[in-house]
Amino acid sequence: MKLPIASFVIPSYNSVTFLPHAVKSALEQSFKEIEVIIVNDASTDMTFQYLDWLVKKDDSRIRIINNNENKGRSESRNIGNTSACGQFIFVLDADDLAAPNRVDLSLKKLANVPFVYGSATIMDALGNKVSEIRSDVFNLDNAISTKQNRIVHSSVAYSKSFAMNNPYEPGEVARLGIDDWAQQIRAATNGVKFDYIPQTICAYRSHSGTITNSRNMKEVNEFKDKYISERLHTDLVTA
Amino acid sequence: MLSFIIPTYKPNLTSLEKCVKYLKARGLQDWQAVFVFDGDCPEGIQVLKESKDKRISHITIEHGGAPRARNAGFEVSKGEYVVFWDSDCYIEPGASKLWVEILDKHKEIGLVYSGYKFSDNRFAIESHDWDPWLLRVRNYISGCFPTRRELVPKWDESLKSLQDWDFWLKVVRNSKEKGYDINKLGKYLKGYAFSTDYPTGDSISGKGCTDEVWLERMDAVRKNHDIEDRKVCVASLDYEYEGIRLAKLINADYQQFPNDKPNRYQTVIQIGFSLANSKVEKHAAIFQEVNIKKILFWTNENILEIWRTTNFENIRAYSKLLATVKQYVEDKKLQDMMIEAGFNVEIMPMPIAHDGDIPSIPDNDTWAVDVSGDFGQSMGVLEESLPDFKLVPLKGSVKLSDIVGLIHLYPDGGMSNTVKRAHLTGRHVISNIQQPYCNFVDAKETPEKLLNRVVDLVRKFKGVPSNVKANEYYRKELNQSKLLEIL
Numbered sequence: 001m002k003l004p005i006a007s008f009v010i011p012s013y014n015s016v017t018f019l020p021h022a023v024k025s026a027l028e029q030s031f032k033e034i035e036v037i038i039v040n041d042a043s044t045d046m047t048f049q050y051l052d053w054l055v056k057k058d059d060s061r062i063r064i065i066n067n068n069e070n071k072g073r074s075e076s077r078n079i080g081n082t083s084a085c086g087q088f089i090f091v092l093d094a095d096d097l098a099a100p101n102r103v104d105l106s107l108k109k110l111a112n113v114p115f116v117y118g119s120a121t122i123m124d125a126l127g128n129k130v131s132e133i134r135s136d137v138f139n140l141d142n143a144i145s146t147k148q149n150r151i152v153h154s155s156v157a158y159s160k161s162f163a164m165n166n167p168y169e170p171g172e173v174a175r176l177g178i179d180d181w182a183q184q185i186r187a188a189t190n191g192v193k194f195d196y197i198p199q200t201i202c203a204y205r206s207h208s209g210t211i212t213n214s215r216n217m218k219e220v221n222e223f224k225d226k227y228i229s230e231r232l233h234t235d236l237v238t239a
Numbered sequence: 240m241l242s243f244i245i246p247t248y249k250p251n252l253t254s255l256e257k258c259v260k261y262l263k264a265r266g267l268q269d270w271q272a273v274f275v276f277d278g279d280c281p282e283g284i285q286v287l288k289e290s291k292d293k294r295i296s297h298i299t300i301e302h303g304g305a306p307r308a309r310n311a312g313f314e315v316s317k318g319e320y321v322v323f324w325d326s327d328c329y330i331e332p333g334a335s336k337l338w339v340e341i342l343d344k345h346k347e348i349g350l351v352y353s354g355y356k357f358s359d360n361r362f363a364i365e366s367h368d369w370d371p372w373l374l375r376v377r378n379y380i381s382g383c384f385p386t387r388r389e390l391v392p393k394w395d396e397s398l399k400s401l402q403d404w405d406f407w408l409k410v411v412r413n414s415k416e417k418g419y420d421i422n423k424l425g426k427y428l429k430g431y432a433f434s435t436d437y438p439t440g441d442s443i444s445g446k447g448c449t450d451e452v453w454l455e456r457m458d459a460v461r462k463n464h465d466i467e468d469r470k471v472c473v474a475s476l477d478y479e480y481e482g483i484r485l486a487k488l489i490n491a492d493y494q495q496f497p498n499d500k501p502n503r504y505q506t507v508i509q510i511g512f513s514l515a516n517s518k519v520e521k522h523a524a525i526f527q528e529v530n531i532k533k534i535l536f537w538t539n540e541n542i543l544e545i546w547r548t549t550n551f552e553n554i555r556a557y558s559k560l561l562a563t564v565k566q567y568v569e570d571k572k573l574q575d576m577m578i579e580a581g582f583n584v585e586i587m588p589m590p591i592a593h594d595g596d597i598p599s600i601p602d603n604d605t606w607a608v609d610v611s612g613d614f615g616q617s618m619g620v621l622e623e624s625l626p627d628f629k630l631v632p633l634k635g636s637v638k639l640s641d642i643v644g645l646i647h648l649y650p651d652g653g654m655s656n657t658v659k660r661a662h663l664t665g666r667h668v669i670s671n672i673q674q675p676y677c678n679f680v681d682a683k684e685t686p687e688k689l690l691n692r693v694v695d696l697v698r699k700f701k702g703v704p705s706n707v708k709a710n711e712y713y714r715k716e717l718n719q720s721k722l723l724e725i726l
Contacts, residue, residue, distance in 0.1 A: 017624045017687075017694045024623060045691075046698035053627035125687035126616050207687045 004035040004061070006103045006157075007086030011076035013041040015094035016050055018205065021127075022094050023054070027061065031103035037063045039080040042070040074168035074179040081163040089163050091180075095205040096154035097123075102201040106157040109195045114162040115187065118197035120152035125207040133204075135196040140188040143181075147224045153180040155202040162192065173227070176220050182227060241270045241339055241385060242318030246308030247326040248277040252286055254327040254436055259290045267335040270294060274326070275312040278302035306394035306402050313391060322385040323394075323406075327436040329358065334432040338385045341426055349414045349424040350407070352384035353432040361437055369425030371411055373483060375466050376492050378404030380425070383433060390414050398459055400448040405460045412464070453501045471726060472497050474525050475510040476518070478538065481589070481656060482510050488592040488719050489726065498524055506532040506726060510589070512541055514549040514557055523557065526564060533564040534725070536589045537582075539655050542573055543611070545580050558582050565725065569654040570674075589656060590719040597665035597705045598640035606697060607642045609633040609657050614648040614682075617690060621646075624694050633657065639664040644700055646693060647672070648682065662713045665705030669696045676709035 008026040012019045019038070026036045038054075040047055051064050065079060081089055088110050092098055102118070109116040119135045133152055143149070158166075166187045168179040188194065243262060247255065262272055274297035276283055287297055300311050309323050320342050322335075338351045356363035367379040374380070382403030392409035394402055414424050448456050461468060471491035475482035479495060485508070486493035497504060512522045512535055526533050545554060558581040567587040568574050577584040608618050608630050622630050631637055633645065639660060644667030647658050654674045661668050662676055671682035671689075680692045 016698070017691045020626050021620075021623050024626070046695055049698050049701065050627060125685065125690065126620055128616075207685065 002033070004086045005033040006031060006035075006088050006090055006107070007084035007160075008034060008036045008090045008092050008098070009039065009077060009080035009084060010036065010092045010094055011039045011041060011073055011080060012043065012047065012094035013070065013073075013076075014043045014045045014047065016043070016045045016047045019047065019094040020050060022092055022096060022098075023062075025097040025100075026090075026092060027059075028100055029098065029103045030100050031107065034103060035061050035063060035084070035086060037065065037080045037084060039065045039067065039076040041067045041072070041076045072170060072174045073177070074170045074174035077179070078167045081160075081167070084160060084163070086160065088157055088159055091153050091156045091158075092202075093154050095207075097203040097205075098154070099199075099201045099203070101199075102155075103157075105197050105199055105201055109197060110157060110159065113193040113195040114159040115184075115192055115194045116157050116197060117151045117194070118155040118199060118201035120155050121200055121203040122206050123203050125205065127203075127205075129203075130206065132200065135198060137196065138184070138188065138194040140185065143185050143188070144228055147221055147228075149178070149181040149184070151180070151184060152202060152204050154204055155197075156180070162187070166192075172223060176223055178220060178224065178227075181224070182231075185228075186231075240318040241267065241320045241322065241335055242316035243270065243272040243322055243324040244275065244309055244312035244316055245272060245324045245326050246275045246277055246305045246312065247280065247283055248302070248305070248308070250280065250283050250326045251436070252282055255283055255286050256289075257329055258324075258326050259287065259292075259295065261329040262295075262335075263290065263292055265330055265332055265335055267339060269339075270335060271296065271316065271318060272324070273298065273312045273316050275300060275308040277305065277308040304396065306396045306398065309394045310396070319388055320385045321388050321391050323382050325383060325435065328355075328383055328433045329435070330433045331431060335385075337428065342385065342387065345426070347420060347423045348426045349390050349419055350380070350384060350386040350410060351426045351428060352380045353428045353430050355381055355383070356431045356434045357437045358434045359437060363431055366427060369422075369427050370483070371421045371424065372487060373493065374407060374411065375464065376486075377494070378407060380407050382406060383435075386410050389417060390419075395463065398456070399452070400456050401460050405463055408460070408464045450501050454503065468503060470503065470505040471508065472502065472504040472506070473508045473510065476521060476525075477513065478510045481591070481660075484592040485510065485590060488590055489723060496521070496525065498527070504528075504531060506534065508534040508536070510536045511538045512557075512561075514541070514545055514553045516553070519553060519557065523560060526561070532726075535561065535564050535566045536587075537566060537568045537573070537577065537584065539569070539573070539649065540611075542568065542576055543649070546576060554580055569656065573654070587721055588654070588659070588717055590722050591656070591660055591663055591713075591717045593663045593710075593714055593717075597707060597710050600643050600666075600703070600705050601641055603629065603641070603643070604701065605629040605631060605642045606644050606646055607631055607633040607637050607639070607661075608646045610646070610648040612650045614650070617648070617686060617693075618646075620690060621693060624690065625697055628697060639666055642666060644668060644697075646670075646697070647677075648680070650682065659713050659717060662706065662709040663717065665707060665710045667700045667703065667706060668709075669693055675712055676706060 010022055054062060106116050117135055120133045121129050122131045124130050166183050169182055173179050173182050272295045276299040287295055298315060341351050352366055354363055354365045390410045390413045392413055395405050398405055411421055415421055469492045473482045473486040473491050473493045474497050483493045509525050566584040568577055568584045569588050574584055574586050610618050645661040647670040655672055658668050658670055668677045669680060670677040671680050673679055678696050680689055
């Protein structure tokens with residue numbers, strides 16, 4: 001069997017309503033040499049029923065990993081990344097959608113840098129566009145000083161080796177939903193080059209249920225300060 | 240073999256030639272046409288000769304009207320299948336081939352029929368799904384459709400019109416005697432099987448019957464078949480399914496629009512009354528007769544329409560006009576809404592016939608969807624969220640027994656008739672309406688929560704058997720005794 005070039009990794013916890021949308025968007029890429037890895041993080045909703053059906057479809061591009069206990073988002077991403085066979089990993093959250101040309105556009109940039117991201121549409125629960133985030137040059141100093149994350153994670157793709165060298169951090173980082181932000185500033189600090197795709201390559205679903213909206217901004221910012229001063233400082237020193 | 244029996248009286252030769260040309264060109268090989276000249280017609284015979292086709296034959300009889308000509312033609316015809324045709328009917332491509340295929344394959348089917356249209360595309364006559372009960376109320380099958388030779392009765396030569404209605408009723412009678420299941424006897428193919436010249440009055444088929452003699456002619460056929468002249472009629476422009484079921488339940492006639500023809504109805508029960516400008520006059524016309532008892536069952540959709548889109552003038556005008564009509568709604572909530580709008584309504588859930596046994600839940604993961612307003616978009620999302628299920632819009636062609644359940648979402652809706660029907664069939668129901676045995680989803684929640692809840696319920700109902708308790712409950716609630724008392 002030929003190995004895929006692009007691996008979508010979709011961590012999913014109790015997202016039975018939107019996971020099928022995400023999977024469909026991954027399977028409908030214009031670029032065909034893909035695999036789709038779903039990491040079911042011990043969902044307690046009816047996700048298993050959908051996954052059973054998916055297994056029966058016997059689509060060799062699909063792989064399902066069932067965590068036997070809830071491990072959180074970071075761990076789930078790492079598990080998926082470890083198991084990915086592709087040269088490149090495409091991040092996709094269960095609520096979000098990949099544009100059909102996402103892999104095509106990303107691969108062009110991934111020839112030169114190990115980490116790329118692009119513009120994103122923001123949609124509501126029903127899939128209506130509510131706004132958009134235009135991608136721009138990544139500026140580490142800004143990312144650290146403003147503590148903001150301008151990169152929509154479901155637009156991100158990176159090489160397999162990047163994934164192995166920059167795993168997502170579990171614990172507090174995962175609980176607060178800043179695993180992606182932490183990964184980016186750590187990697188950038190270590191000198192990894194980023195590039196961006198100006199086109200819209202994903203749709204990000206913004207609704208009341210997601211961690212991004214419900215998390216406490218104050219708590220997050222305090223933690224980011226602490227993270228920058230303690231963890232990142234150590235990294236910089238050891239580097 | 241399929242025999243076309245074609246009575247002709249003073250035929251228009253151009254039409255006759257076209258009729259023959261179409262028969263010859265339509266794909267089926269094994270057929271014959273027996274033209275029956277109802278009185279001498281050498282020009283007609285000449286046209287047939289010019290066709291040079293051995294499958295086309297003719298006889299000439301002394302002038303005696305179409306029914307006698309048809310009987311004479313049948314005597315000399317040979318086909319296993321017989322269709323009584325007209326010399327100004329032009330068959331559509333493939334129709335006769337399809338008829339024969341169906342009759343060959345399905346021995347339980349005794350007749351195949353469709354609608355037809357007029358040659359100049361002026362308009363088309365639609366037919367109706369097979370329903371032997373409805374055939375005893377009115378004829379919806381043109382005489383020009385095929386049946387089996389063994390079922391063909393004699394055409395009644397004493398009838399001045401409505402002979403085709405009498406003919407089909409006799410076909411049903413014959414088939415009953417021969418052991419056919421009359422509920423499966425007719426096969427309705429949607430669409431149009433032939434076109435015909437617009438009747439001019441002097442053609443053999445064109446003699447319609449005037450309003451003056453209509454009732455008398457109806458009576459003649461009714462008498463042949465012991466059909467009761469019912470005094471109660473259920474009428475509905477928009478709710479035929481419910482209308483027919485209600486009519487059967489209370490032994491009334493059903494007519495979509497009873498005013499088309501003279502009648503002797505003393506009570507008219509209308510289901511649904513839309514105040515929309517494009518529809519309201521026709522609804523009002525159903526109640527125009529002064530000296531009859533009038534009953535109206537408002538539907539949910541009507542009431543929502545009044546609240547959302549109808550202008551005040553219509554509401555004022557028609558609440559006055561409907562003052563002499565006994566008006567009913569399903570529940571208290573709808574009553575409050577209607578009283579506030581100025582209508583005098585009482586509560587009586589519309590009775591619905593039930594089928595006795597509850598059909599078991601099919602293994603096809605199919606749910607019917609009946610949603611309105613903003614919920615339409617949610618359904619689009621749901622389809623993708625439930626790729627392992629099938630969601631079909633609830634339309635006339637969807638049978639409740641073919642689905643697992645019903646997703647029913649209506650903004651500010653009262654109790655729904657559709658939901659009740661689903662429960663009567665033992666189906667599962669997911670709805671934002673709080674009514675007994677519905678699986679409630681709260682429409683006031685965020686769209687995301689609503690979607691999650693619906694997805695969760697649809698998935699959880701996989702493999703769950705019919706809802707027997709709901710069926711029992713609604714059978715009791717929706718029985719006809721109260722309505723019969725009023726009648």
